[in-house]
Amino acid sequence: MSMQISRPARRSGGFRKLWRPKEKIPQALAVVLGSSAFALVLLAWSVLTYGGFVPPLFLPSPTEVIVSGYRAFTQFGLWNDIAASVYRVSAGWFLAALLGVPLGILMGSLRVVAAFIEPLIGFIRYMPASAFIPLLILWVGIDDSEKIAVIFIGTFFQLVIMIADVAKNVPKDLLESSYTLGARPGQVLWRILLPASLPGIVDTLRITLGWAWTYLVVAELVAAASGLGHMIMDAQRYLRTANIIVGIVIIGLLGMVLDLFFKMLHRGLFPWMSREGKG
Amino acid sequence: MSAKLRVEGVSKVFAAKRQPVTALEDTSFSAAEGEFVTILGPSGCGKSTLLRIIAGLEEPSSGSIWIGDRPVNEPGADRGMVFQSYTLFPWLSVLDNIGFGLRLKGSSRPERDRIARHYLEKIGLAEFARAYPSELSGGMKQRVAIARALANDPEVLLMDEPFGALDAQTRMLMQELLLQVWEESHKTVLFVTHDVEEAIFMADRVYVMTARPGRLKAEINVPLPRPRTYEMKSEPVFAQLKKTLMDLIRQESWRALNAI
Numbered sequence: 001m002s003m004q005i006s007r008p009a010r011r012s013g014g015f016r017k018l019w020r021p022k023e024k025i026p027q028a029l030a031v032v033l034g035s036s037a038f039a040l041v042l043l044a045w046s047v048l049t050y051g052g053f054v055p056p057l058f059l060p061s062p063t064e065v066i067v068s069g070y071r072a073f074t075q076f077g078l079w080n081d082i083a084a085s086v087y088r089v090s091a092g093w094f095l096a097a098l099l100g101v102p103l104g105i106l107m108g109s110l111r112v113v114a115a116f117i118e119p120l121i122g123f124i125r126y127m128p129a130s131a132f133i134p135l136l137i138l139w140v141g142i143d144d145s146e147k148i149a150v151i152f153i154g155t156f157f158q159l160v161i162m163i164a165d166v167a168k169n170v171p172k173d174l175l176e177s178s179y180t181l182g183a184r185p186g187q188v189l190w191r192i193l194l195p196a197s198l199p200g201i202v203d204t205l206r207i208t209l210g211w212a213w214t215y216l217v218v219a220e221l222v223a224a225a226s227g228l229g230h231m232i233m234d235a236q237r238y239l240r241t242a243n244i245i246v247g248i249v250i251i252g253l254l255g256m257v258l259d260l261f262f263k264m265l266h267r268g269l270f271p272w273m274s275r276e277g278k279g
Numbered sequence: 280m281s282a283k284l285r286v287e288g289v290s291k292v293f294a295a296k297r298q299p300v301t302a303l304e305d306t307s308f309s310a311a312e313g314e315f316v317t318i319l320g321p322s323g324c325g326k327s328t329l330l331r332i333i334a335g336l337e338e339p340s341s342g343s344i345w346i347g348d349r350p351v352n353e354p355g356a357d358r359g360m361v362f363q364s365y366t367l368f369p370w371l372s373v374l375d376n377i378g379f380g381l382r383l384k385g386s387s388r389p390e391r392d393r394i395a396r397h398y399l400e401k402i403g404l405a406e407f408a409r410a411y412p413s414e415l416s417g418g419m420k421q422r423v424a425i426a427r428a429l430a431n432d433p434e435v436l437l438m439d440e441p442f443g444a445l446d447a448q449t450r451m452l453m454q455e456l457l458l459q460v461w462e463e464s465h466k467t468v469l470f471v472t473h474d475v476e477e478a479i480f481m482a483d484r485v486y487v488m489t490a491r492p493g494r495l496k497a498e499i500n501v502p503l504p505r506p507r508t509y510e511m512k513s514e515p516v517f518a519q520l521k522k523t524l525m526d527l528i529r530q531e532s533w534r535a536l537n538a539i
């Protein structure tokens with residue numbers, strides 16, 4: 001008897017709980033919800049295309065896209081395009097990170113450095129990376145280095161500002177307690193500022209890598225003979241709509257895999273972060 | 280007796296937005312080698328400011344700080360500090376937190392682990408050596424912070440309401456524990472609090488501060504023997520001291536309230 005009464009009450013309590021801000025949800029439910037969003041998009045796409053509501057030139061059906069994708073891999077060397085793009089994005093982003101992380105940390109922790117370069121970076125970062133393309137072609141030519149430079153410009157300035165913010169937000173309490181334990185300014189940089197900023201740095205790297213990918217198509221717009229961006233532009237020229245979608249989906253998949261990798265890295269590197277705050 | 284810590288004519292005026300805030304007025308006192316001195320004052324009277332100036336984290340507007348016969352104006356390992364807020368390094372295990380100061384000095388891993396384990400034992404957290412601060416309760420965190428300061432072997436230990444955020448029971452246990460640890464080394468301690476019982480129980484000598492702007496207004500010796508036990512809190516001497524200090528601090532607390 002009592003079980004019959006308590007069960008529905010508990011279940012509705014469980015449902016209501018889902019709508020409480022910041023409340024945790026079961027892992028299984030998270031997976032179901034996440035996949036059903038994909039399923040919904042796929043469903044809408046299928047209804048629109050198989051149902052004949054839109055012409056294939058605007059939106060080809062899933063089957064057409066899969067066939068095009070298969071052919072792109074087997075006949076048109078899509079692997080080469082992927083490799084070329086991955087190389088350009090990683091190189092541009094890696095250079096940005098290599099210079100941007102140390103600069104950002106210095107900017108966020110030393111007022112003199114911030115006063116010197118923050119206004120300049122704040123000025124440049126609003127300039128669209130694509131507008132630099134003509135200049136970059138003049139300066140570095142039209143080979144890979146031009147594409148890498150576009151991606152670098154697109155990510156570097158944002159990255160520096162974000163890293164500086166991460167370093168700025170390291171609690172002053174931590175610096176002060178290290179001073180009372182005998183730390184010198186150089187030691188504070190290595191032993192406090194860097195480890196305290198590391199989780200934020202990894203997060204920033206993850207986010208800016210995503211941005212680097214969004215600059216890819218722009219970078220491969222001009223004078224590219226390979227790459228996913230080039231393949232998409234080519235497909236547009238010959239009205240192969242399905243290939244455009246193949247290109248976009250592959251960029252999305254690559255991004256998702258990298259995102260997942262960084263999330264796992266975060267979890268593996270920072271066991272000291274409380275599970276609570278991260279969710 | 281030669282003074283281990285001397286504070287001479289220290290004052291502090293903060294340049295705030297609207298008008299300058301005087302946090303501390305002409306303050307002078309000293310603590311002898313091995314003495315446990317508490318400073319009792321109402322909230323906002325400048326206790327933290329005073330400790331921060333002694334630690335070298337804040338510059339005084341006037342006056343000077345002396346450790347032995349040496350003036351100090353920068354933070355250093357000679358003055359350890361336990362802060363009012365939790366300041367353990369979250370990315371280091373409890374053991375590495377305690378050994379942090381030793382690591383800065385370049386002592387080897389076995390050496391600093393040995394010392395850290397000794398203090399870990401003392402504060403009763405031996406089984407938490409590998410835990411991270413986020414896994415500890417507030418009371419445990421402050422115990423580790425005390426161990427971290429002591430392991431660095433400072434000449435003077437500054438404590439800024441280390442138990443301020445704890446409940447009454449935990450606070451009492453922590454007071455006894457701190458005294459036990461202190462009995463071993465007899466470091467010179469300057470301990471700030473707004474709790475009258477705590478001020479008496481811990482101290483050889485109590486200074487009472489006025490409401491903002493802070494100034495020392497009374498100095499009271501605590502003739503209780505050591506080692507202290509919690510039973511002493513019910514002795515007549517203790518009650519008498521408590522009454523005296525209550526009267527002094529009540530006046531100041533009222534002044535502080537009216538000043539707002």
Ligand SMILES: Nc1ncnc2c1ncn2[C@@H]1O[C@H](COP(=O)(O)OP(=O)(O)OP(=O)(O)O)[C@@H](O)[C@H]1O
Nearest residue numbers: 293295300302321322323324325326327328329491
């Ligand atoms: N950086 C600062 N800038 C301006 N005013 C400050 C600053 N630090 C402290 N004050 C002021 O100085 C006064 C004393 O502050 P302090 O933190 O020393 O008090 P306290 O006795 O430690 O108080 P509590 O018991 O609440 O910790 C306060 O009125 C505070 O507003």
Ligand SMILES: [Mg+2]
Nearest residue numbers: 326327328363
């Ligand atoms: Mg304070």
